[in-house]
Amino acid sequence: MPLPTEGKIWMNGQLVEWQDATVHICSHVIHYGSSVFEGIRCYDTAKGPAVLQLRAHMKRLFDSAKIYRSDIPYSLDESCEAVLETIRANDLRSCYIRPVVYRGYGELGVNPFTCPVDFSIVCLNWGRYLGKEAIEQGIDVRIASWARPAPNTLPSLAKAGGNYLNSQLVKMEAIKEGYVEGIVLTTEGYLSEGSGENLFVIRDNILYTTPGSASILPGITRKMVLGLAKELGIEVVEANLPRELLYIADEAFFTGTAAEVSPIRSVDKISIGSGSRGPITHAIQQRFFDILESGDDGGRGWLTFVYPDDAPAETAVSADGADNHLAE
Numbered sequence: 001m002p003l004p005t006e007g008k009i010w011m012n013g014q015l016v017e018w019q020d021a022t023v024h025i026c027s028h029v030i031h032y033g034s035s036v037f038e039g040i041r042c043y044d045t046a047k048g049p050a051v052l053q054l055r056a057h058m059k060r061l062f063d064s065a066k067i068y069r070s071d072i073p074y075s076l077d078e079s080c081e082a083v084l085e086t087i088r089a090n091d092l093r094s095c096y097i098r099p100v101v102y103r104g105y106g107e108l109g110v111n112p113f114t115c116p117v118d119f120s121i122v123c124l125n126w127g128r129y130l131g132k133e134a135i136e137q138g139i140d141v142r143i144a145s146w147a148r149p150a151p152n153t154l155p156s157l158a159k160a161g162g163n164y165l166n167s168q169l170v171k172m173e174a175i176k177e178g179y180v181e182g183i184v185l186t187t188e189g190y191l192s193e194g195s196g197e198n199l200f201v202i203r204d205n206i207l208y209t210t211p212g213s214a215s216i217l218p219g220i221t222r223k224m225v226l227g228l229a230k231e232l233g234i235e236v237v238e239a240n241l242p243r244e245l246l247y248i249a250d251e252a253f254f255t256g257t258a259a260e261v262s263p264i265r266s267v268d269k270i271s272i273g274s275g276s277r278g279p280i281t282h283a284i285q286q287r288f289f290d291i292l293e294s295g296d297d298g299g300r301g302w303l304t305f306v307y308p309d310d311a312p313a314e315t316a317v318s319a320d321g322a323d324n325h326l327a328e
Contacts, residue, residue: 003124008089010082010121013074015089021120028103028115033162035102036064039257040083042123044093045295048310050303051087051097052257052292053220054080058099060220064158065101070117072101079119080304086121087306096126096258102161126258134180135285138253138265138277141194143243144170144182148192148215156215163217167195181254183246183267186214191241197254197262198222201245202280208245211238221255224302228287234280246270251278261285 009021029035040057042049058079065072072079083097099121106115146169148156154163166184174182174195183199184192191210193199198219201208207229210216229236246252250273252264261284263277272278277285295310297303305311 007123008086010086010089012118012120013082015086021122023102023118024105026108027105028108028112029161031108032103032110032112033160033165034068034070034112034115035100035161036061036068036070036159037098037100037161038159040097040099041257042087042092042095042097042306043292043295045293045303047295047305047312049087049093049306050295050310051083051306053224053302054083054304056220057257058083060159061099061101064160065117067155067158068112068160070101070103070112072117072119074119082121084304084306086123090123092123092125094125095123098122098124100161134262135260136263136277138263138272138275139180140178140266140269141181141183141264142174142177142179142268143246144173144184144195146170146173146182146184147187148184150187151213151215156217157212159217164196170195185243186240188240189243190214191243191246192216194254194256194259197256197259200225200253200255201241201249202251202278203245203249205250205280206235206237207280208237208239208241210241214240219256221257221260225255225261225284225288227300228284232283232287234284246272249273251281253281253284261288 007018008015009018011021038057038061040051042051058076062072062076087095101117101119103112103115104118146166149166170182170184181194183194186192191199192214193210193216198216199210212218226236246267247270252272254262263281264272265275266272291297295303
């Protein structure tokens with residue numbers, strides 16, 4: 001998606017002009033991939049613009065930074081408010097939000113401790129990540145020739161920039177072969193996830209998903225979907241899943257902040273179920289988007305309204321983390 005040429009970006013506590021939001025070529029992050037980041041969405045709900053799972057995303061950002069020993073020089077509360085401030089400064093009602101923490105300009109060398117920890121927040125308009133048609137019609141994917149890094153090589157719990165070199169290989173391979181996305185296996189040959197999405201498979205009315213031990217990023221949308229599925233009375237199983245389960249599945253879909261809930265219609269040119277969005281996927285999608293369109297999360301604490309006057313009293317409390325049981 002083309003980037004804008006104007007607007008405000010939050011950098012280390014200050015709002016700066018879009019074109020002035022730059023880093024030095026010798027910054028540690030450019031040479032060694034030393035960044036952690038988040039992808040967050042703000043939706044234009046019927047009750048006003050609201051950020052989905054703001055605190056949960058920012059908490060994961062802090063966790064990722066901690067794994068890489070990067071001390072963020074702001075509190076969690078201050079960082080959440082900075083996101084809202086950036087949305088307001090750009091006068092956006094819906095947007096994609098990219099907070100990124102990275103090692104800046106200090107010394108050149110693998111050791112990051114001599115380089116400062118910088119923090120920026122970008123907000124921009126962004127449509128459907130996997131295309132407008134994906135939500136209803138589904139997408140065609142392939143099993144990647146690349147595997148996810150083995151445990152104890154790179155930390156999959158961290159949403160780190162360097163991890164996405166692997167994802168780029170998966171994505172480029174899929175696109176060059178005529179697919180929209182790729183599905184990665186673990187080093188043991190079990191299903192892991194997409195290049196930037198978590199994976200769900202449905203067979204005989206049971207919803208299967210890959211576990212944290214399968215080198216996945218523990219997705220926030222993934223956790224929301226698990227909660228919605230249980231509310232809908234759908235049996236959920238987290239387990240190591242063989243590749244061939246996809247070929248005989250009744251339904252399959254991806255989840256993610258960017259991908260939302262996107263059906264998979266074929267894998268390796270083998271149709272999944274009827275080759276179109278299935279009923280369980282549709283039911284989960286409908287419950288998910290109903291919340292985002294109405295602005296009523298039923299007290300789940302999923303929505304943080306950009307303008308406090310828009311927020312119901314109970315939502316305003318839970319958005320600060322008092323009742324965010326599905327988003328931890």
